[in-house]
Amino acid sequence: MKDLDNTYKEKIDSKRLPEHIAIIMDGNGRWAKKKGNERIFGHKNGVKAVRNTVEAAAELGIPYLTLYAFSTENWNRPRTEIDALMSLLVSTLDSETKTLMDNNVRLMTIGDAESLPKRVRLNMQRTIEKTSGNTGTNLVLALSYSARWEILDAVKSIARKVEAGELSSRELSCDMISSQLQTKDIPDPELLIRTSGEFRISNFLLWQIAYAELYFTNTLWPDFAKEDFYEAICNYQNRERRFGKISEQVVSKMRS
Numbered sequence: 001m002k003d004l005d006n007t008y009k010e011k012i013d014s015k016r017l018p019e020h021i022a023i024i025m026d027g028n029g030r031w032a033k034k035k036g037n038e039r040i041f042g043h044k045n046g047v048k049a050v051r052n053t054v055e056a057a058a059e060l061g062i063p064y065l066t067l068y069a070f071s072t073e074n075w076n077r078p079r080t081e082i083d084a085l086m087s088l089l090v091s092t093l094d095s096e097t098k099t100l101m102d103n104n105v106r107l108m109t110i111g112d113a114e115s116l117p118k119r120v121r122l123n124m125q126r127t128i129e130k131t132s133g134n135t136g137t138n139l140v141l142a143l144s145y146s147a148r149w150e151i152l153d154a155v156k157s158i159a160r161k162v163e164a165g166e167l168s169s170r171e172l173s174c175d176m177i178s179s180q181l182q183t184k185d186i187p188d189p190e191l192l193i194r195t196s197g198e199f200r201i202s203n204f205l206l207w208q209i210a211y212a213e214l215y216f217t218n219t220l221w222p223d224f225a226k227e228d229f230y231e232a233i234c235n236y237q238n239r240e241r242r243f244g245k246i247s248e249q250v251v252s253k254m255r256s
């Protein structure tokens with residue numbers, strides 16, 4: 001019998017992989033509700049999808065994978081859900097460090113680390129240090145992250161430089177702004193995936209996704225399998241990326 005995981009995988013052109021894939025993992029609550037369970041049951045089952053996706057990215061050799069794990073706005077959820085999510089993060093970091101090591105994955109984070117509970121920060125730091133020598137996929141967890149928060153922070157830092165006379169407004173450029181963002185050492189995502197049939201960006205990487213290809217799937221996050229990830233990459237590879245140019249310019253550049 002044909003291995004299902006190989007159907008889309010076989011179609012992927014390994015020479016044209018996106019350098020950075022970002023994912024809005026959505027639908028955990030609805031998945032649990034459909035099964036008559038509490039929302040946290042969905043989050044717990046979302047961990048399996050995280051593991052599968054990280055493994056798939058590492059096996060393919062995707063240099064950067066960013067997962068939107070907790071947004072600034074998620075702090076407005078019921079206290080019980082927030083606490084359960086924070087505990088899940090801690091236990092997942094413990095249980096999945098082996099997966100990261102086995103797959104040569106390096107962990108990084110973006111977001112307002114200061115706002116996270118100490119136990120999450122310490123655990124995160126430990127795993128970041130433990131995986132720091134890994135040279136495969138960089139797994140970027142967006143935690144207590146929102147793009148407007150990040151951009152505001154960058155603008156404040158630039159304004160301080162201008163006030164201090166270290167920078168003139170004439171020197172401002174897109175590269176300069178990018179260099180002040182949390183993602184300063186990370187290439188912009190080429191593919192952004194959102195699960196659960198919602199067509200929103202939800203304050204995620206707003207500056208960085210200027211030219212990203214957007215891919216939406218109805219699959220709820222806990223059901224997101226390697227095959228879904230491969231399908232998204234195949235879909236991306238079948239698109240023509242024009243960056244504001246016309247089709248003929250892009251096609252002739254690809255041939256030259």
Ligand code: FPP
Nearest residue numbers: 025026027028029030043046047069089092
């Ligand atoms: C969105 O679903 C998901 C989250 C806010 C949390 C994501 C967390 C995980 C996948 C589990 C642990 C993750 C890591 C990285 C260890 P939702 O709750 O908004 O679902 P809904 O839209 O159906 O309510």
